[in-house]
Amino acid sequence: MKEILLLNGPNLNLLGTREPSVYGTVTLQDIERQVQSVCDPHGVTVKAYQSNHEGALVDAIHEAMNTASGIIFNPGAYTHTSVALRDAIAGVGLPMIEVHISNVHKRESFRHTSLLAPVSFGQIVGLGSLGYSLAAQALLDHIYKEEKHGENTKN
Ligand code: CA2
Numbered sequence: 001m002k003e004i005l006l007l008n009g010p011n012l013n014l015l016g017t018r019e020p021s022v023y024g025t026v027t028l029q030d031i032e033r034q035v036q037s038v039c040d041p042h043g044v045t046v047k048a049y050q051s052n053h054e055g056a057l058v059d060a061i062h063e064a065m066n067t068a069s070g071i072i073f074n075p076g077a078y079t080h081t082s083v084a085l086r087d088a089i090a091g092v093g094l095p096m097i098e099v100h101i102s103n104v105h106k107r108e109s110f111r112h113t114s115l116l117a118p119v120s121f122g123q124i125v126g127l128g129s130l131g132y133s134l135a136a137q138a139l140l141d142h143i144y145k146e147e148k149h150g151e152n153t154k155n
Helices: 028-042 054-067 076-080 083-092 130-153
Strands: 003-008 045-050 071-074 096-100 122-125
Touching: 003 028, 003 054, 003 130, 028 045, 028 130, 045 054, 054 083, 071 130, 096 130, 122 130
Parallel strands: 003 045, 003 071, 071 096, 096 122
Antiparallel strands: none
């Protein structure tokens, strides 16, 4: 069975418990369920992982290389700082879509730059928890298109 990795970075375990005006009232567990319900009709399993530690996120990306077909990733504040996460995504070569709950472009200027954006095939920002469900749809579409392209270019 196909699997995707739903990866969340630092502080996103607090979703739904603090700062509802910025991050909403939906919990991370709710989001994990939402993403699984998008993937269920496609027979795709969602492996969900959250960590507050950069190295643990790098390890999860490496593990996904052998198990997953793609990654939905909200790297949290590491979005703006982490060369290590960018290198990990580039290194495993899996398709990755970046999600941000808040509209980072309406916030402080240090949130306007993503080191991960150049290694993602797309970004969804500012749509709250809905962004994760849309990201799941986009990732499945991307994976199926890649598979089709592979079949068509086989000789
Ligand atoms: O908008 C996003 O999804 C962010 O990735 C969230 C990060 C922030 O550093 C990025 O610039 C944008 C912060 C996650 C903090 O999550 C919390 C959730 C609830 C309560 C407090 C923090």
